[in-house]
Amino acid sequence: MKCQNCGESESTIHFKEVVEGNLREIHLCEACARDKGFHIAIEHNKLSIAGQFIWMAENLYPESAAKVGSVQCATCGLRYSQFTRIGRLGCPDCYGAFQPQLMQILRRVHGETTHRGRLPRETTALAEPETPAAVTPPPRPEDVRKQRLRQLRRELEAAVASEAFEEAARLRDSIRALESEPPGEPG
Amino acid sequence: MIPILDMVQGPVRWLAGDGPMGDRILSTRVRLARNIRGTRFVGRALEPELISLRDRVLDLGLSISALPGANAMPVGDLAVMDRQLLLERHLISHDLTGDSAVRGLVLAGDEKVSLMVNEEDHVRIQALAPGFQLEAVFEAAQKVDLELEAHLSFAATPELGYLTACPTNVGTGMRASVLVHLPALVLTQQIKKILAGVNQVGLTVRGFYGEGSEVVGNFFQISNQTTLGLSETETLTKLSRVVNQILEWEDRAQENALRDARLQVEDTVLRALGVLKYSRLLRSEEVVGLLSAVRFGHTLGLRNVPSVSVLNDLLLRCQPAHLQRAAGREMTAEERNAYRAELVQKVLEVRDAPRFDP
Numbered sequence: 001m002k003c004q005n006c007g008e009s010e011s012t013i014h015f016k017e018v019v020e021g022n023l024r025e026i027h028l029c030e031a032c033a034r035d036k037g038f039h040i041a042i043e044h045n046k047l048s049i050a051g052q053f054i055w056m057a058e059n060l061y062p063e064s065a066a067k068v069g070s071v072q073c074a075t076c077g078l079r080y081s082q083f084t085r086i087g088r089l090g091c092p093d094c095y096g097a098f099q100p101q102l103m104q105i106l107r108r109v110h111g112e113t114t115h116r117g118r119l120p121r122e123t124t125a126l127a128e129p130e131t132p133a134a135v136t137p138p139p140r141p142e143d144v145r146k147q148r149l150r151q152l153r154r155e156l157e158a159a160v161a162s163e164a165f166e167e168a169a170r171l172r173d174s175i176r177a178l179e180s181e182p183p184g185e186p187g
Numbered sequence: 188m189i190p191i192l193d194m195v196q197g198p199v200r201w202l203a204g205d206g207p208m209g210d211r212i213l214s215t216r217v218r219l220a221r222n223i224r225g226t227r228f229v230g231r232a233l234e235p236e237l238i239s240l241r242d243r244v245l246d247l248g249l250s251i252s253a254l255p256g257a258n259a260m261p262v263g264d265l266a267v268m269d270r271q272l273l274l275e276r277h278l279i280s281h282d283l284t285g286d287s288a289v290r291g292l293v294l295a296g297d298e299k300v301s302l303m304v305n306e307e308d309h310v311r312i313q314a315l316a317p318g319f320q321l322e323a324v325f326e327a328a329q330k331v332d333l334e335l336e337a338h339l340s341f342a343a344t345p346e347l348g349y350l351t352a353c354p355t356n357v358g359t360g361m362r363a364s365v366l367v368h369l370p371a372l373v374l375t376q377q378i379k380k381i382l383a384g385v386n387q388v389g390l391t392v393r394g395f396y397g398e399g400s401e402v403v404g405n406f407f408q409i410s411n412q413t414t415l416g417l418s419e420t421e422t423l424t425k426l427s428r429v430v431n432q433i434l435e436w437e438d439r440a441q442e443n444a445l446r447d448a449r450l451q452v453e454d455t456v457l458r459a460l461g462v463l464k465y466s467r468l469l470r471s472e473e474v475v476g477l478l479s480a481v482r483f484g485h486t487l488g489l490r491n492v493p494s495v496s497v498l499n500d501l502l503l504r505c506q507p508a509h510l511q512r513a514a515g516r517e518m519t520a521e522e523r524n525a526y527r528a529e530l531v532q533k534v535l536e537v538r539d540a541p542r543f544d545p
Contacts, residue, residue, distance in 0.1 A: 112416025115348030
């Protein structure tokens with residue numbers, strides 16, 4: 001397929017995006033992709049699969065990415081946005097701190113999110129259910145809406161990750177609707 | 188002088204060519220990534236913390252029974268050329284060749300098992316053996332793992348397994364790989380289709396030196412891409428099944444090549460042997476390609492071609508750092524090409540090469 005921008009070279013970079021519920025496909029050659037500012041995607045492609053998916057999720061939904069990016073690991077201080085840049089976590093506790101985001105990445109990279117192999121003996125010994133890393137906030141009324149938003153955003157990320165673009169567009173509209181409601185009046 | 192550098196001058200054990208299916212499978216490798224509980228990963232920890240961790244692991248490595256006759260050293264103490272030498276023997280990764288004060292290496296006397304310290308993860312256990320022997324190699328790595336576990340507290344959770352710096356390694360932390368020679372599939376141009384298929388089943392294909400390296404001489408490193416959701420044994424079984432399947436295809440492609448183009452195949456092999464024997468200048472990648480062609484002749488049952496162990500030995504010794512170590516001096520690329528051609532003639536016992544009078 002020829003590049004949609006110059007119409008000359010073969011396209012090697014392919015994007016899909018959903019605008020107002022319509023799926024749009026973009027096919028560009030590498031030179032035009034760079035021109036159009038898609039070079040980060042090209043670099044990430046070469047870097048790591050993880051980076052590529054992170055990049056896709058963030059660039060399709062920049063407004064939610066900004067909030068996710070500021071999540072910080074309490075132990076080592078790494079921000080999620082730093083992780084997406086370097087592709088490496090800061091400490092073992094980062095897995096708990098970034099759990100919802102990482103789950104999406106793990107699903108894409110490994111196709112699974114649960115370990116089945118061996119464990120160090122001391123981990124097996126304490127294997128009785130640990131408290132989940134994400135602690136549910138106390139259910140104050142104004143938090144209900146926030147929590148619903150978080151839930152929707154997680155579903156949105158999952159939808160993007162599994163390329164369910166129509167579902168993603170529907171979720172994005174729900175999020176916008178909920179965001180535009182005045183605070184304190186959960187719908 | 189660090190004793191390791193004397194040690195690593197001879198032939199390398201994993202290239203001995205005497206392993207199971209040694210003519211078609213160069214080597215089997217298993218790597219386990221481990222990190223210390225409660226310690227920041229290498230990229231985010233402070234240098235003093237990492238240095239003390241390194242020294243602790245180096246000490247521990249010397250006392251472990253699964254690493255007999257071990258040498259332990261801070262990688263920063265090694266000259267650049269020596270690091271290159273270790274890389275050529277697949278004993279350290281490309282990452283570990285970089286300049287860093289915090290890195291360390293423990294190497295068992297037989298070079299079969301090693302510990303890389305403070306590379307991307309705190310500890311990476313690596314086991315290597317000639318030929319196709321996934322189970323044995325995994326067991327060798329696991330023995331070290333179990334011994335280390337008695338002294339070090341590894342970061343892990345029941346849900347996610349071993350926690351690693353990069354989420355692509357979390358779970359078993361295991362990367363198992365098989366370095367396989369597939370000349371007939373390349374010749375018959377079926378290789379692309381097969382490699383694409385490999386990628387779809389959660390395995391990946393890399394070049395001779397692993398991640399990011401080029402495919403040279405029809406050697407392909409096939410390894411598991413995923414580390415979560417399958418146990419170590421399940422992963423090894425899957426890899427083994429796929430490698431066996433690919434070898435079957437390679438067999439069929441060889442039969443077809445011999446049936447349809449016997450003379451052309453023979454011609455390719457003999458020309459390669461001729462160039463190896465009678466060149467005055469041989470480039471590094473060129474030699475790998477030529478050795479691959481001659482190895483192909485060996486697999487096809489051609490008589491009178493050099494043995495697999497001779498071919499493997501050349502594969503190792505023709506690399507730049509090995510050549511310079513043998514010559515005892517640094518050489519330019521051009522000097523190396525001449526030295527390399529001489530070495531090949533010596534190893535292949537060519538005595539009738541025409542020469543100018545001195």
